[in-house]
Amino acid sequence: MTSQPLLVVDDLRIDYTTPAGTMPAVHGVDFTINRGEVLAVVGESGSGKSTIAHSLVRLLPDEARVRAGSVRFDGTDLQSLSQRAMRRIRGGRIGFVPQDPSHSLNPLMRVGEQIAETLRRHLGLTQRVAANRAIDILTEVGIPDAELRSTQYPHELSGGLRQRVLIGIAWACTPDLVIADEPTSALDATVQRHVLDRIEALRVAHGTSVLLVTHDLAVAADRADRIVVVNKGRIVEAGNAQDVLASPTHEYTQRLVAAAPGLNSRRLEPTVKAEARQVREGILLSVNGLSKTYGRGGVAAAKDVSFEIPRGSTFSIVGESGSGKSTTARMIARIVPSDSGRITFDGADITALRGEKLRQLRRRIQVVYQNPFGSLDPRMKVGAIVAEPLRAFGTSSRRERAAAVRDLMGQVKLDAALIDRTPAQLSGGQRQRVAIARAIALRPEFLVLDEPVSALDVSVQEQVLQLLVDLQADFGLTYLFISHDLGVIRQVSDQIAVMRRGEFLEQDSATAIFESPRTDYTRELIGAIPGAHTAR
Incomplete structure (x- = not known):
């Protein structure tokens, strides 16, 4: 690194125009990014961090405007450039990785062509050379069978692969700076780790500086040299990543650190002592040999799944997207039928219940879904x-x-x-x-919780998880908890099953799973928990 910063942001102020009037969103923000370093901008949803990131590359929405301040990139004031000059820098010298690949990739263009277009526009490569280089870039970002994948459309790729395509576009022209706006927030923990590893490898290989925007302090702990904490459009704390995380001085940062599952994951206890109540003992739910296959090709979503849940406890199923955990939960809640196996609830076989008996079962078994906006x-x-x-x-x-x-x-x-x-x-x-x-x-006696906090900021996650723990203590509830995040799972679970490709690889007490995992896959999931190791 040189002593001259690559990016200097000075007294940045941004307003939004609304029907109610002008609303200040960013209040006098200052920071620098040195060459080759990773700076993490951390804050909850609505803190202003993404507004800051978008303003650096002049991608603010129409209702937002920079009211004051300057953004100097390698000595050039980006705010004073014409749109044409800014487009040459954006994509050429500054790459941008947006949050949601579903909305950021052109659904009508093959992914290889989307990378090749950037190469032709900024580097002047011919169509053939750009197409070949696009395949190389897909390989660089860790996409297998890159030549085949380059001919596919975005909808034919998984979320993790689509995010890697966006990373490939951002790095295509070997930029000096890449701004990554929540690049892994929608990904499973293991996929998240692989994507962040790929960003780090590209950073090291090309000497690129990275501005990493994230709501997750645990991710920042693992990946950043320095951290800037933003709250309500203001920087409330900044410094070396290890120092900020080990000894946060601002109350807001302290709250974020305390809430980050990967940094401080532990079994939550009820906040208020529950009233003494007569709680029935024994097994509430028993599942034996449950199986489900989808499609003509016979894709097995669940294979011979068996487990028991004692009353008043939490049994969690953890696994990546597509592992079969949500299908298993929906069979148990009798939302989808099983192909084979038996579900016993409070001693009664509910596998084939229909009509009024199934309707009455709904009073005793309820479901909380992943996306509350979609379920309300x-x-x-x-x-x-x-x-x-x-x-x-x-x-x-x-x-x-x-x-x-x-x-x-x-x-x-x-x-x-x-x-x-x-x-x-x-x-x-x-x-x-x-x-x-x-x-x-x-x-109800039994709640199926299908990824109930995955769409929430870490501090809000902790509040909802604590609420669930308190309700369980107050009402003697029994939970089936579904998640891809072992950091979250550890906070609520008595028993854990690790699921992959429709099968339980292992199931044991939460303590045993974390202290003595028996499979490589479980060890990989534990290793993928953000914040599990010290920032570099």
């Missing part, structure tokens, strides 16, 4: 959503339902003032609490 009716108000199960089963009068809704809102720690809002007017964490309130409205 956007046209309904919160109060109606929470009351929906009570109304469907006719368990109370309108007045009693209204009182029950207020009680449920309190139990999930939501302000009763939100009752008249719609899901779109709530944060992600609030929406998930509404989903939980709806799920416990009928006082």
Whole structure:
């Protein structure tokens, strides 16, 4: 590294124009990036970190404008450049990796052509040379069968492979700086690690500087030289990554560090001592030989799955996307039928229940889904959503339902003032609490929690997980918890099963899984937990 910074951001101020007037979003931000270093900008959703990142390459939305400040890249003031000059730098000397590959890749172009287009535009390569170089780049970013993959469209690739294509586009012209905006937030832990490893390898090979934007302090701990913490559009803390994480000085940073599962993952305890209650003992759910196959090709989503869940405990299934864990959960909740096997709930075989008996089972088994925005009716108000199960089963009068809704809102720690809002007017964490309130409205004994916190910031994740632990203690609930994230799993689990390609590779107590994993795959999952090792 040289003493001269590659990027200097000075007193950056950004406003958004809304129907209600001008809203300041970024307040006087200052930072530098040195040549060859990784700087992580960390903060929760809405903190302003992505706004900062987009402003550096002049990709702000129409309603946003830079009100003051400067961005100097290798001595050039980027704010003063014409659009044409900026386009030459963007993609040529500054690469950009956006968050969501589903919306960032052209669905009508083959992925190889999308890389080749960048090479032709910025390096002037011929069509044939650019096409061959695109295949080389796909290989560099770790995509197997690169020549074949280059001819495919984005929808034919997994999320991890699509993200690698975006990384390939960003690095195609060997830029001096790459800005990566939440490049792995939608990926499984092992895929996330492989993608971040690829970014690191390219950084080392080409001497590229990296601005890594993330809500996850554990990722920053593993990957950054320095960290800038942003809260409400202001930098509240900055410094060496190890120093910031080991001894955070600002209250906001301390909260983020405490909430990061990979940094401080432990079994959560109830925050309030639950009232003494008579809890029945024994096995609530028993699954024996459960199997499910999809499609004409006979793709096995679950193969001979067997396990038991004692009352009042949490059994977690962990695995990557496509491992079969969600299919298993949906068979148990009787959302999809099984091909074979037996499901026993409270001593009764529920495998083939139909009609009114299956409907009555819904009172005892409820599901909380991964995406609360997708599982809540956007046209309904919160109060109606929470009351929906009570109304469907006719368990109370309108007045009693209204009182029950207020009680449920309190139990999930939501302000009763939100009752008249719609899901779109709530944060992600609030929406998930509404989903939980709806799920416990009928006082079920068993909750299936399918990736209930994967779409949330780490601090909100911790709040929702703590809520689930408290509710379990208060009401003696039994949980089947589905996740791809072992850092999250460790916070809530009594027993864990590791699933891959439709099969349980191992199942044991949470302590045994983490302290004495028996398979290489489990060890790989544990090693992929962000923050599990010290920042370099």
